[in-house]
Amino acid sequence: MRLFIRIPIGIVAILAAVMACSAASSQEGTIDFQRDLSPLLQRRCLSCHSGNEPKGDFSLQVADAAMSGGYIEPGDASASHLVDLITPVDGKAEMPKDADPLTSDEIMLIRKWIDEGASWPQGLTLHEPRVDDFNWWSYQPLIRPPVPQIDHRWATSSIDKFILDKLNQKELTPSEPADRRTLIRRVTYDLIGLPPTQEQVDQFVNDTDPQAYVKLVDRLLGSKHYGERWARHWLDVVKYADTHGYDKDKLRDNAWPYRDYVIRSFNEDKPYSRFVQEQVAGDVLFPGQPDGILGLGFIAAGPWDHIGHVEVPETKIDGKVARNLDRDDMVSNTLNTFCSVTVQCARCHNHKFDPITQDHYYGLQSLFAAVDRADRVYDLDPNVQLQRDELEARLAELRKQESESAKETAALGGPRLTELKKQIAEFQAKTKVVKKPQFGYHTATSNNQDDEKWVEVDLEKKIEVSRIVLRPCHDDFGNIGAGFGFPVRFRVEVSAGGDWKTVFDQTTADFPNPGLSPVEVATTDQMIRRIRVTATKLADRKGVFIMALAELQGLKSDGTDVALGAKVTSVDSIEAPVRWARQNLTDGEWAQSGDPDLQQQLDAATKEYDKIMASINTPERIRHDDEIRKEINQTQDRLSKLPTGKMVYAAATNFRPQGSFMPTAGKPRMIRVLHRGNVEQPGEPAVPCVLPFDESDDFLLATELDESQRRAALAQWLTRKNHPLLWRSIVNRIWQYHFGRGIVETPNDFGRMGAKPTHPELLDWLAAEFRDSGESMKSLHRLIVTSNTYQQSARHDTANAAIDADNQYLWRADRRPRKSETRFSRSAVRWIRRWAVPVFICSNWRRRHTPRTTSIISSILTTQLRTDAAFTDSSYGRSPIPG
Numbered sequence: 001m002r003l004f005i006r007i008p009i010g011i012v013a014i015l016a017a018v019m020a021c022s023a024a025s026s027q028e029g030t031i032d033f034q035r036d037l038s039p040l041l042q043r044r045c046l047s048c049h050s051g052n053e054p055k056g057d058f059s060l061q062v063a064d065a066a067m068s069g070g071y072i073e074p075g076d077a078s079a080s081h082l083v084d085l086i087t088p089v090d091g092k093a094e095m096p097k098d099a100d101p102l103t104s105d106e107i108m109l110i111r112k113w114i115d116e117g118a119s120w121p122q123g124l125t126l127h128e129p130r131v132d133d134f135n136w137w138s139y140q141p142l143i144r145p146p147v148p149q150i151d152h153r154w155a156t157s158s159i160d161k162f163i164l165d166k167l168n169q170k171e172l173t174p175s176e177p178a179d180r181r182t183l184i185r186r187v188t189y190d191l192i193g194l195p196p197t198q199e200q201v202d203q204f205v206n207d208t209d210p211q212a213y214v215k216l217v218d219r220l221l222g223s224k225h226y227g228e229r230w231a232r233h234w235l236d237v238v239k240y241a242d243t244h245g246y247d248k249d250k251l252r253d254n255a256w257p258y259r260d261y262v263i264r265s266f267n268e269d270k271p272y273s274r275f276v277q278e279q280v281a282g283d284v285l286f287p288g289q290p291d292g293i294l295g296l297g298f299i300a301a302g303p304w305d306h307i308g309h310v311e312v313p314e315t316k317i318d319g320k321v322a323r324n325l326d327r328d329d330m331v332s333n334t335l336n337t338f339c340s341v342t343v344q345c346a347r348c349h350n351h352k353f354d355p356i357t358q359d360h361y362y363g364l365q366s367l368f369a370a371v372d373r374a375d376r377v378y379d380l381d382p383n384v385q386l387q388r389d390e391l392e393a394r395l396a397e398l399r400k401q402e403s404e405s406a407k408e409t410a411a412l413g414g415p416r417l418t419e420l421k422k423q424i425a426e427f428q429a430k431t432k433v434v435k436k437p438q439f440g441y442h443t444a445t446s447n448n449q450d451d452e453k454w455v456e457v458d459l460e461k462k463i464e465v466s467r468i469v470l471r472p473c474h475d476d477f478g479n480i481g482a483g484f485g486f487p488v489r490f491r492v493e494v495s496a497g498g499d500w501k502t503v504f505d506q507t508t509a510d511f512p513n514p515g516l517s518p519v520e521v522a523t524t525d526q527m528i529r530r531i532r533v534t535a536t537k538l539a540d541r542k543g544v545f546i547m548a549l550a551e552l553q554g555l556k557s558d559g560t561d562v563a564l565g566a567k568v569t570s571v572d573s574i575e576a577p578v579r580w581a582r583q584n585l586t587d588g589e590w591a592q593s594g595d596p597d598l599q600q601q602l603d604a605a606t607k608e609y610d611k612i613m614a615s616i617n618t619p620e621r622i623r624h625d626d627e628i629r630k631e632i633n634q635t636q637d638r639l640s641k642l643p644t645g646k647m648v649y650a651a652a653t654n655f656r657p658q659g660s661f662m663p664t665a666g667k668p669r670m671i672r673v674l675h676r677g678n679v680e681q682p683g684e685p686a687v688p689c690v691l692p693f694d695e696s697d698d699f700l701l702a703t704e705l706d707e708s709q710r711r712a713a714l715a716q717w718l719t720r721k722n723h724p725l726l727w728r729s730i731v732n733r734i735w736q737y738h739f740g741r742g743i744v745e746t747p748n749d750f751g752r753m754g755a756k757p758t759h760p761e762l763l764d765w766l767a768a769e770f771r772d773s774g775e776s777m778k779s780l781h782r783l784i785v786t787s788n789t790y791q792q793s794a795r796h797d798t799a800n801a802a803i804d805a806d807n808q809y810l811w812r813a814d815r816r817p818r819k820s821e822t823r824f825s826r827s828a829v830r831w832i833r834r835w836a837v838p839v840f841i842c843s844n845w846r847r848r849h850t851p852r853t854t855s856i857i858s859s860i861l862t863t864q865l866r867t868d869a870a871f872t873d874s875s876y877g878r879s880p881i882p883g
Helices: 009-026 033-044 081-086 104-115 158-169 180-192 198-205 212-221 224-237 256-268 272-285 290-298 306-311 317-339 358-368 382-430 582-586 596-616 619-641 707-718 726-739 760-772 777-785 798-803 819-841 843-848 851-865
Strands: 372-378 453-471 473-475 481-484 489-495 501-506 519-537 539-541 544-546 551-555 567-570 646-652 672-674 682-685
Touching: 033 104, 081 104, 158 760, 180 198, 180 212, 180 224, 180 777, 198 212, 212 777, 224 256, 224 726, 256 290, 256 646, 272 290, 272 707, 290 372, 290 382, 290 646, 306 317, 317 358, 317 707, 317 726, 358 672, 358 707, 372 382, 382 596, 382 619, 453 489, 453 582, 501 519, 519 551, 551 582, 567 582, 726 760, 726 777, 760 777
Parallel strands: none
Antiparallel strands: 372 646, 453 519, 453 551, 453 567, 473 481, 489 501, 489 519, 539 544, 672 682
16 A cells, blocks of 8 residues: 655755755766756656656666667767757757756756766666645635735725735726726626616616615626526536537436526525535435535536446446546546646646645545446435435345345356356257247236236136146247246146135245246146136346236146136236237247257256255245345335435436446445556555645545545535635636636646736635635625726726736726627527427427437537526526426
8 A cells, every 4th residue: 555755845845955056066066866866857757757668668767778779878968869858949848748848957967967977876766756745825724814904095895905905016006997887787797697788777877876886786696697697607617518428429318407506506605615515425414405416416517438338348448447537537527626726637647746646646536436427316305315315225235135145046056057057048049939929928017026916717617637837938028038927936726616726836936937948737637627827926027027928728638738718817917919918828829949959958957957946045045035035125115106306417326227337336446546547557556535735634534434425525625614725716716707817817727837826815815705704605796896996997008008918917807708798698598499498398309300410409509508698588497408
């Protein structure tokens, strides 16, 4: 098991300083490889040029590999290909790949080392260094900074004071306020995504109330369109779509409830930490509450490879790749969205710029090791949901016990039982069946396997019968084939006119599928009028239970069938002629094998198989299996009687299997650290963890935690009051959508490759204010849009532009094209009105047109829905669009 090693930040800083001094001093004296050069190679080269598969087949881990291939010519740097690769031409160098070039001092260091003979200490092996330096602005504790003490009539809010303080430092001046017409249009577009009506504009322009603007803001925040507007932003961040993506790009019919959940959460002004927790582990932290499941649509929002999951098993390479990428999306979506951290860079190697290792990354993957994306039930009644969860958990446990019992039976039977089972399957596959359209008798279907079903033949008078023969059916339904519907447990009874007498009792143990072999019952030449077959355990017909028989014969000692054409009665019958009818039971027609010799071999193998099974199935084992089966049936029956609830496409551990896509039932998969992200090169098991932002972090989680506990731990870690990224990330996103850019211009990357904040103190003050004042997004919007910073005009100022042409310090409002948004919004509304009902609600239309046509229309409509006013005229929560 790998260990996580932390190096104190102070020591890292000292080491960096020593390295810098060493690099400088080495220009003057002889190069010491271990002191001067190895840190440079480890830091800038080994992430690619090390391991079993180094890039370019060039490794810098050991001397022999480094000196081969002509890359390094000891004593002659000018002849060394390595020097050519690292030397910039027109400001660009071939190496390091996709990274900043080496500095001139670093290049000179390598050249001097080569010219001095490229000495490499014997036996020294270099290793890629661990990155544990969290000494970066975004990882620092969130502490509310003091508001600048500025006495200026323009700076009426704390936001204004931070902005004005920075403007003063840069010798910039703020702009005058925007006119009222501009202001109402700006804030209305920003908060609800729609233009104000002309009446609303005129009313606001002519309103002399000093609180008119504040009242306008409150009205907009109270509009249902506020949630629709800001849900659009959120859904873009989390990569929400109504289709899977990838090759087949199938529709997600039940994705839309998550969309409506987001809209409602914004309109209800749900506290942000609750909003986050519901989307990561709502089913665990808020059991029985619909939002706890609806929020899990977040985990399932991204793309999903239908082929890689459904058509390829998890045991094959493509199946492993698909599931690895699926977990990668869950991890990256969670850390990108809530923390603005590019954690996905550590899938193939330690992050080259941020302190995130492969161990961290795969530890995070293990938190999602049991969940998949699938439709799952949610209920509006918490009690119903709790009952369903309990019943589903019990059913999963019973299925596990049933499977373990079957494995034990196979083990007791040994290799011969397995061989016979294989032979029987092969014989059945080869058997040619001769049959007529009259298949036989078929009961009505039942949801309970233990329901009794009976069928009876009346011979009309007492007659001598020496044998009763039951002929099995053959039907291709569900690939059941021979023996279709033959009762699992049953009894055969006869009557001369009075009481019933049992002549064959198979009610205490399962009767194996007879295939096409007749089942004969001796009656010792009794005088019989009526014959009855009663099933006490029905056959499974793909989730429902039945009894089916092709023919019931009553044979005299000379072989005459006295039951031919006799009257048939039964408890019920599906009566679907010509295939199924009561009278088919005595019509003299049944399915037969076209190859007698093959049928004889099949019968012999079946008899031997039944004999072995009879020796294994002791009364105790039969009773144990019966109890499990009965409880399974009872549990399924209780589940079927619960209100069906509604479906949402979300993170799930129990769902209906699809091909090779099977649920985990909550058991986490084994996650290993993959060498270079290659599923064919698994390393040691990953340790469940979060990111260790500070020395007090208890970032390693217990490996014995189950699936739900892992996600709950992640949700609680994300929403800690002292989390350094969560609060900064969300206020930066909201600021971005109001001003056109964030205080940090890279909203998904707060790491070393991202931008630094233009106003770090303002960012921290907003984050602390948001966190400590109820986590209300509406309050944050109100705080921002009522500031004078937001209300500035967009008028150009030559003097300010000469200092800050990009307006990154906000000396004016940025111009943003809103007219095109209006046209898109109204177009979206027209599409909803014209296409949603006739195309997607009308099932007849969908049946008449090809799936491809429907998919094209869906894609067009979805594109329109993702524009500014996606749900302007829709009543969200009533019906899905599309679907």
